[in-house]
Amino acid sequence: MEALHLRPLLLPNPILKRVFQTPLSILSITRPQLLFNNNNNNNTNFTITPKTLTVRRAGWFLGLSDNSKKMKLPDIVKAGDPVLHEAAQEVDPNEIRSERVQKIIDDMVNVMRNAPGVGLAAPQIGVPLRIIVLEDTKEYISYAPKEDIKAQDRQPFDLLVILNPKLEKKSNRTALFFEGCLSVDGFRAVVERHREVEVTGLDRNGEPIKITASGWQARILQHECDHLDGTLYVDKMVPKTFRTVENLELPLAQGCPKLGPR
Numbered sequence: 001m002e003a004l005h006l007r008p009l010l011l012p013n014p015i016l017k018r019v020f021q022t023p024l025s026i027l028s029i030t031r032p033q034l035l036f037n038n039n040n041n042n043n044t045n046f047t048i049t050p051k052t053l054t055v056r057r058a059g060w061f062l063g064l065s066d067n068s069k070k071m072k073l074p075d076i077v078k079a080g081d082p083v084l085h086e087a088a089q090e091v092d093p094n095e096i097r098s099e100r101v102q103k104i105i106d107d108m109v110n111v112m113r114n115a116p117g118v119g120l121a122a123p124q125i126g127v128p129l130r131i132i133v134l135e136d137t138k139e140y141i142s143y144a145p146k147e148d149i150k151a152q153d154r155q156p157f158d159l160l161v162i163l164n165p166k167l168e169k170k171s172n173r174t175a176l177f178f179e180g181c182l183s184v185d186g187f188r189a190v191v192e193r194h195r196e197v198e199v200t201g202l203d204r205n206g207e208p209i210k211i212t213a214s215g216w217q218a219r220i221l222q223h224e225c226d227h228l229d230g231t232l233y234v235d236k237m238v239p240k241t242f243r244t245v246e247n248l249e250l251p252l253a254q255g256c257p258k259l260g261p262r
């Protein structure tokens with residue numbers, strides 16, 4: 001999920017640049033081909049069902065050789081790529097500590113921070129596994145208008161890495177706000193989300209974790225868990241609220257529900 005949901009003019013220049021101009025260097029990165037090198041044990045014991053070639057097409061799903069020190073970050077997969085529209089697979093708990101899974105997690109964190117974003121799911125780097133990462137920082141929040149921060153109940157939290165997350169709503173209270181996605185960059189839409197959720201799963205060491213979250217963090221968790229089921233925010237947005245970031249502040253169409261908690 002994108003980090004910034006605010007009036008573009010309030011953004012400092014470097015952030016503006018990063019949010020509104022896709023750097024050519026990112027566009028020009030060539031994804032490496034999906035390689036399963038049988039000489040590499042890390043590859044052979046990892047289970048993947050290549051259901052379709054689309055996984056290959058999207059895939060950054062390989063162990064890079066040791067001479068790839070100057071590693072490029074994986075591309076963020078964009079809407080339309082089938083990997084974003086299909087359910088991801090559970091990570092085998094016995095594989096969590098493997099070099100491959102640890103590298104996927106590191107890549108996800110780096111890609112999220114580089115974007116910048118407050119959340120990322122593995123399918124967004126072409127990996128069809130149930131892994132999410134999320135983080136919201138004081139710095140990101142400082143760019144948002146105070147009234148938005150308050151209405152959204154947005155508070156910073158440290159990096160979370162969750163494998164095989166299971167999400168449960170903890171109340172029937174919901175809230176409607178604009179949200180965006182790194183896989184649908186340049187756009188926003190209003191999505192109704194639960195205000196309180198609980199997520200259980202495994203951390204990057206394979207230990208059970210439980211997160212109780214509210215407000216914006218709960219929204220991020222729902223957004224990222226949806227990715228693992230092949231659901232983008234545009235699949236559940238409030239109709240007629242979809243718009244470009246530049247049009248974010250324009251009034252909602254008649255008949256649209258009011259933003260805020262319900």
Ligand SMILES: [Zn+2]
Binds near residue numbers: 001183227
């Ligand atoms: Zn997203």
